[in-house]
Amino acid sequence: MTTGGLPSSTSEARPPRRGAGSFALTVGAAAIGGGLLQAAGLPGGMLVGAMLGVALLSLAGRPAFQHPKFKPVAHIIVGTGIGASVSRDSLGLVAAMAAAMVTTVVTLLVLGVIFGLWLSRTTSLDWRTALAATMPGGMIEMVLVSDELGADTAIVAAIHLLRIVAVLMSLPVVLSIMR
Amino acid sequence: MSTPVDVGLLIASGIAGGLLGIRLRLPIGGLVGAIAGAGGYHLVTGATFEFGPGLRLVAQGLVGMIVGASVSLHLFRTLRQVLLRALAFSAMMVVAGVVLGWLVMSQLGHVDLLTAFLSAAPAGAMEMGAAALATYADAEVVMATHILRIVSIGFLGGTMLPLLARRRAREVSRAPHELAATGGDGMCTRARSDRDDPQDLDR
Numbered sequence: 001m002t003t004g005g006l007p008s009s010t011s012e013a014r015p016p017r018r019g020a021g022s023f024a025l026t027v028g029a030a031a032i033g034g035g036l037l038q039a040a041g042l043p044g045g046m047l048v049g050a051m052l053g054v055a056l057l058s059l060a061g062r063p064a065f066q067h068p069k070f071k072p073v074a075h076i077i078v079g080t081g082i083g084a085s086v087s088r089d090s091l092g093l094v095a096a097m098a099a100a101m102v103t104t105v106v107t108l109l110v111l112g113v114i115f116g117l118w119l120s121r122t123t124s125l126d127w128r129t130a131l132a133a134t135m136p137g138g139m140i141e142m143v144l145v146s147d148e149l150g151a152d153t154a155i156v157a158a159i160h161l162l163r164i165v166a167v168l169m170s171l172p173v174v175l176s177i178m179r
Numbered sequence: 180m181s182t183p184v185d186v187g188l189l190i191a192s193g194i195a196g197g198l199l200g201i202r203l204r205l206p207i208g209g210l211v212g213a214i215a216g217a218g219g220y221h222l223v224t225g226a227t228f229e230f231g232p233g234l235r236l237v238a239q240g241l242v243g244m245i246v247g248a249s250v251s252l253h254l255f256r257t258l259r260q261v262l263l264r265a266l267a268f269s270a271m272m273v274v275a276g277v278v279l280g281w282l283v284m285s286q287l288g289h290v291d292l293l294t295a296f297l298s299a300a301p302a303g304a305m306e307m308g309a310a311a312l313a314t315y316a317d318a319e320v321v322m323a324t325h326i327l328r329i330v331s332i333g334f335l336g337g338t339m340l341p342l343l344a345r346r347r348a349r350e351v352s353r354a355p356h357e358l359a360a361t362g363g364d365g366m367c368t369r370a371r372s373d374r375d376d377p378q379d380l381d382r
Contacts, residue, residue: 044313059250074242078210093290104279
């Protein structure tokens, strides 16, 4: 399975591009897309714009540069930034919100299961693939679970990715309203 | 005010924590480990550094690039049989995130709407963490909710689904006469009589 991407289990998947040229093109697409939305003042504009810029590049037939180390690096950068602002007050706030967090997670899980059952009944997806695809856990974790179940890991990964992209695409609109 | 040495050690703690999290194969190990490493050092020593606007943009750009690189025509070909329903599911989850953020996280948890939505939105933890940094939301609450979601659902999925699969397999093995009616293994396919057209998959 490709790191950060869909399982390349079919011959239709193009291998990710490597090399300086592809890297420059990908970073350029991210910078242009992100820069445009950020300049437009959209909340989370750099995040969504970079995603859109690189996605458009990929959809135009120029597979984006991917490297297995990118995601761990991004995890560490984001995690360090968040860890640097942790305080006892914020830990206390997290503890006080336990009930709200658990309620949110349980509700999302129930919705995911309901949708998974609906998918399995209205399409040719077997219940294992459908549930692994719609339970809103982490993409990597659910793909591993689906692999253990003998489910279709490509479809599981694709549906999780689609969900992530949909939420990210909604960010500028939702965040603008909530601000 | 933290000295450059303090800042360097704080960052090193984050990196070390992230690498350890990956090594231990924790769910989103790099993210969880880095938060624990940098957060632990910060809490113990008080050292901190301003994750300034430039760094936040870089983090956002990198995360956006990673997600965007996963989008391809292959994604849509993979989903072509269930694309409409998958899109409907994704839209529903966006709405669920908004509603849960407002009703539960904001009203029940008493956090601002921005933090509430980013906490409840069922996207990746890394993506929502980057969004929280970008929008100056309460990133600790956002990450705690996502870590809880990923760990608990990953655990449930990893234990309950295989148990369910084994139970279904035992039921099928005890009732072999049902195999013909269900058209195969009794688990993966619906009964043929339920289908109007086996090729009409996304009706």
